[in-house]
Amino acid sequence: MIFCNITPQPSLQTFSLISYIPLFFFGFTCNVLAIWVFCFKLKKWTETTVFMMNLVIADILVILTFPFRLYSHLHIWDLGSGLCKSLMSSYFVNTYMSIFTITAIAFDRYLAIRHPLKHKGWMSLVKASAMCCILWIIFIIASILRILQSTDHTLYVCFQKDSKEPFNMTLIFVVGGFFLPLILISFCTGKIVMTLCDKEILDTREQYSTKKAVNIVISNFVIFVVCFLPIHVGYTIRFVAESFNASCYTLEQVDFFVHVATIIANSNCVLDSLCYYFAASEFRKALSRQKFT
Template sequence: MDRRNIQVGDYMAVTSKLPNLVSSTTAIYNNTNCSEIMKTRNPKVEIFLITLLTCVFIFGTIFNSLAVWVFCFKMKKWTETRVFMMNLLFSDCCLLFTLPFRIYTTQHPWPLGDSWCNALLSVYFMNTYVSIAVITLISMDRYVAIKFPIKARTLRSPRKAALACGIIWLVYITIRLYLGLDTDRRLSKSCFRKETEKPLNRALYFTVFGTCLPMVILIFCSTQIILTLKKKMSVNKKKKIKKSISIVKTNLAIFLFCFLPFSTGNIVRFVIESIGSDCSLIKFINDIFYAAQGLSDINCCLDSICYYFVAKEFWENISLIPKLKIQLIKGQMPESSL
């Protein structure tokens, strides 16, 4: 009887552990299956990104080359506008440098190893958030100049603008050095792609403080600038002020078009991954995010609108344009405070 009781007890102990063994085996299988799903590529997204990034690279190279020639070799006086635009220009050039690698890796395995991948990722994402920060500084500078014209004489200067940009670069470089190598990508054969379903906390932090907060500041400053300009509208300056308001609205629309889908996609992806959704849904959100990330790169070309329409000094130093055309453009330019 004792031996039979022992055998029955052993059988019950083994059978009680079977559900745990089965569930753990199923979990391992599901994780493996999910990893394979995350590594699969969407041909439609690949074609979209290759086409988009190629156009951005070509037109971005042309526009930014012209901007480098004007800001570095034609302009002599340092102004707040020139300081901001030089930093924005350098940031855009960094993004252009990464585009050929991104175009290649959309359809091919990454051939240059982890060190190069992490370096390029650092350059790319640092460029994205530095561009957002500099654009926000430009909006704040215009807000101070329009809203507080008397105090602006002491608050605004090229040296202070350079100091603000230097702090931004220092902060982002320090953050990237602190984060170090991205261990989630070391064993990956891809670059510029996330092949794990695990949420990244740093992505949420960068999105909130690097995109959403500047977006709120930019919307506030742009709204206040528009309201202030409308109050100052008179018969003599009506046409010029309307032009200035249109430029402010255009710059805000460009920023939202480029970075709102990018930030929204990042937040949605983090939430979906955090609640442990189905792997196919995570993969679908990932594909949408990659497309939105490509749209954010268009900002590299659309920054030219800042070069051409916000910086009045830009037009005054382009000798390739006939004098008559320069005078016409200058007549349409906003006041120097913009």
């Protein structure tokens, strides 16, 4: 096994500095504002609200790791291995919690738009809450297993692999944690767009509302792919490179790509609160019209 001493490049440190500060500020502000709207401005909660609130909580918990991640890029990690593992565990749990909550929102929309009658029987506040609780339990257990597989020695870096040995569960997380949700979201998005585009348009106002709803669901899908596809491609490439004992130069380039892709993935925490805030009212309007046409 090749041992490589990979240190953060100065350009990566600069990019991290100019990325994580605004991501933390805008992400925290937008998500706290979303919680305020959900708790004090919405008169009635629905299962969609439960999913969106769950997404906001997961995103905030991811955002709270940003200052520590920035510290690890700019400084030798001297805050202890225990804190590092706790932060990485929190980041892991809440990142995949966000992915699966976005998937649940897409499926909820699909049922509401394509099968409004089944949606009433299949979805409820209790079922949505139970689904979120089950997801939390699954990913917390997965995070514990991930920690148990990690090496236990003095850390000088954090938020990156402390060993160049391939992580055995990488492909499980990549396929089960991203590509399967991607397939489901793609299916739901396609069906929703087809339904909204094929419905009979009665007036100009409805045409505008339907077009806006279509643009929103397509935008959400594009943001999901742009944010999460690069990082999971990076995980896969790193796993293959480490499995075949790639050169230190190759591992360094892959490591750089993973770091940049991680920043792109973390921007999803800011975009989520904006997209789903605007999406909520539009899809309630689209759903109400769908039921009576």
